[in-house]
Amino acid sequence: MTRFNAWNVFKNGFTGQxxxxxxxxxxxxxxxxxxxxxxxxxxxxxxxxxxxKNHNKKNxxxxxxxxxxxGNAGRNTTxxxxxxxxxxxHEFYEHSxxxxxxxxxxxxxxxxxxxxxxxxxxxxxxxxxxxxxxxNIMRLHGTDGELWNLDTLKNNIPxxxxxxxxxPILGAAVQKRAGNARHDSAxxxxxxxxxxxxxxxxxxxxxxxxxxxxSNIESLETxxxxxxxxxxxxxxxxxxxxxxxxxxxxxxxxxxxKLQAFVTESVKPLLDHVVVYGVGGAHFYISQSDKGSMVxxxxxxxxxxxxxxxxxxxxxxxxxxxxxxxxxxxxIRLLRHWAGVMDMSMDGSFFICKTPLSNLYLNAGWNYGGFxxxxxxxxxxxxxIANEQPHKHVQNHNLERFEKGINIDERxxxxxxxxxx
Amino acid sequence: MIRIKCPYCGERDHSEFTYGSDxxxxxxxxxxxxxxxxxxIFFRENIRGMQxxxxxxxxxxxxxxxxxxxxxxxxxxxxKACHPQIEKITKSKL
Ligand SMILES: Cc1cc2nc3c(=O)[nH]c(=O)nc-3n(C[C@H](O)[C@H](O)[C@H](O)COP(=O)(O)OP(=O)(O)OC[C@H]3O[C@@H](n4cnc5c(N)ncnc54)[C@H](O)[C@@H]3O)c2cc1C
Ligand SMILES: [Zn+2]
Numbered sequence: 001m002t003r004f005n006a007w008n009v010f011k012n013g014f015t016g017q018x019x020x021x022x023x024x025x026x027x028x029x030x031x032x033x034x035x036x037x038x039x040x041x042x043x044x045x046x047x048x049x050x051x052x053k054n055h056n057k058k059n060x061x062x063x064x065x066x067x068x069x070x071g072n073a074g075r076n077t078t079x080x081x082x083x084x085x086x087x088x089x090h091e092f093y094e095h096s097x098x099x100x101x102x103x104x105x106x107x108x109x110x111x112x113x114x115x116x117x118x119x120x121x122x123x124x125x126x127x128x129x130x131x132x133x134x135x136n137i138m139r140l141h142g143t144d145g146e147l148w149n150l151d152t153l154k155n156n157i158p159x160x161x162x163x164x165x166x167x168p169i170l171g172a173a174v175q176k177r178a179g180n181a182r183h184d185s186a187x188x189x190x191x192x193x194x195x196x197x198x199x200x201x202x203x204x205x206x207x208x209x210x211x212x213x214x215s216n217i218e219s220l221e222t223x224x225x226x227x228x229x230x231x232x233x234x235x236x237x238x239x240x241x242x243x244x245x246x247x248x249x250x251x252x253x254x255x256x257x258k259l260q261a262f263v264t265e266s267v268k269p270l271l272d273h274v275v276v277y278g279v280g281g282a283h284f285y286i287s288q289s290d291k292g293s294m295v296x297x298x299x300x301x302x303x304x305x306x307x308x309x310x311x312x313x314x315x316x317x318x319x320x321x322x323x324x325x326x327x328x329x330x331x332i333r334l335l336r337h338w339a340g341v342m343d344m345s346m347d348g349s350f351f352i353c354k355t356p357l358s359n360l361y362l363n364a365g366w367n368y369g370g371f372x373x374x375x376x377x378x379x380x381x382x383x384x385i386a387n388e389q390p391h392k393h394v395q396n397h398n399l400e401r402f403e404k405g406i407n408i409d410e411r412x413x414x415x416x417x418x419x420x421x
Numbered sequence: 422m423i424r425i426k427c428p429y430c431g432e433r434d435h436s437e438f439t440y441g442s443d444x445x446x447x448x449x450x451x452x453x454x455x456x457x458x459x460x461x462i463f464f465r466e467n468i469r470g471m472q473x474x475x476x477x478x479x480x481x482x483x484x485x486x487x488x489x490x491x492x493x494x495x496x497x498x499x500x501k502a503c504h505p506q507i508e509k510i511t512k513s514k515l
Binding site for chain 2: 239241242245250251252253254255256302303304305306307311312313346402403415416418
């Protein structure tokens with residue numbers, strides 16, 4: 001595989017860009033692998049990459065039922081931040097942000113990580129107090145975070161609705177190192193880097209059954225034949241319960257809900273931050289893509305669903321929210337909207353853990369926030385699969401935490417998956 | 422938009438309703454072991470297909486309904502009041 005560097009870009013410019021190698025191979029499945037990761041989203045691909053890179057593992061496959069990045073990895077609004085405060089979560093997301101900061105170099109692929117700042121507006125004194133608490137906790141743990149008063153906010157983003165908003169804007173909680181990245185690039189970058197370390201990426205390879213003994217998995221039935229595996233990791237986001245039940249393991253603290261994203265026609269540079277309406281809640285978030293489109297999202301569709309298409313009341317809600325904080329968007333046209341199936345967990349936090357089967361490992365429960373988590377998710381999941389015990393940052397991110405009463409509930413919303421963000 | 426046929430108000434947009442949860446959950450006895458309560462409160466079958474679920478007709482009659490709906494196509498098979506005796510109670514009040 002040709003490395004991307006100035007010389008190669010220059011050289012290929014003379015030959016009509018026709019001599020680049022394939023970015024990753026399209027191998028036939030082998031009969032057996034040491035490690036199979038199910039799910040070719042960002043988490044599955046990153047896991048395979050770090051298994052090969054950090055733990056020197058060989059003979060790894062990623063099984064994807066469709067094409068890589070066709071799930072939530074290619075459907076999200078690409079916000080990357082680390083403004084978490086619960087023990088375990090803040091270390092995890094801060095590690096992820098640090099990995100993002102060097103990801104383009106590490107993968108030799110431009111993931112277009114843009115640290116344009118994540119600006120969460122607040123609209124009442126109590127929301128400001130809440131933001132101050134969260135951002136102070138972050139600072140105590142070495143993550144950047146600051147509060148902007150109204151003047152600073154106006155200087156940075158002059159065209160928000162400061163005049164007659166129903167909920168007047170008082171200021172914002174800001175993480176400057178946060179921002180956006182290009183989701184497809186991250187998928188392709190991880191795939192290419194994993195492939196170059198020998199990982200087989202098997203697309204159109206749907207897992208349809210799990211052969212197991214009492215205590216472990218023996219092989220996976222797939223649309224491309226039976227494949228044996230010494231270890232198996234599930235990283236299938238919204239479809240985790242389906243795979244879990246294929247393995248005969250019963251219920252999970254997860255519900256699948258859908259979340260929509262919206263993209264408008266392109267306009268001239270208008271917004272060079274990520275702006276969020278409502279601190280702690282994910283009510284509405286907006287940024288502008290490099291192509292000039294406004295990219296935004298709102299709440300879940302509010303009922304359980306595996307359909308990758310959204311409903312109209314949320315289109316209206318999101319449009320109303322857009323108008324409430326940026327009335328200048330009033331005449332912009334929406335080009336596309338779509339939905340992804342979210343693995344919403346009972347406390348809003350994820351699972352990177354062992355399972356009742358000795359050679360099966362679980363990666364799930366990413367709620368709305370799994371894009372930013374991808375690098376750290378792959379990092380710690382690979383570590384768990386290789387070393388058979390969880391790193392201390394994810395030691396409570398398991399299925400037993402509910403019975404033990406150590407729920408990791410950032411929002412304090414209780415055991416109702418649709419209320420977490 | 423999903424259209425839900427409320428037995429009291431007729432067919433209405435789902436935006437009048439609030440989605441509750443899985444209607445198949447059975448709560449154990451108060452003194453049941455904690456593991457059973459953990460299962461009832463935190464663990465879900467999360468069906469991909471027809472499931473029984475609860476909806477509250479928040480902007481209508483405010484009854485809790487039990488709806489059988491596909492989580493893949495959103496097609497609704499049946500709707501009835503959650504409370505088995507509600508029909509008797511409401512009729513006797515009329
Ligand atoms: C609209 C929207 C907006 C979002 N916005 C953000 C955001 O701004 N910031 C953020 O951090 N996060 C965001 N997220 C969340 C984030 O996208 C997800 O949490 C994350 O992508 C999930 O991990 P993944 O990439 O591995 O999942 P996916 O890409 O969904 O990967 C799972 C893969 O498993 C495959 N699979 C399923 N079943 C099988 C099977 N039986 N056999 C083989 N393969 C199978 C699927 O085809 C899929 O490709 C958003 C999500 C959505 C939908
Ligand atoms: Zn009604």
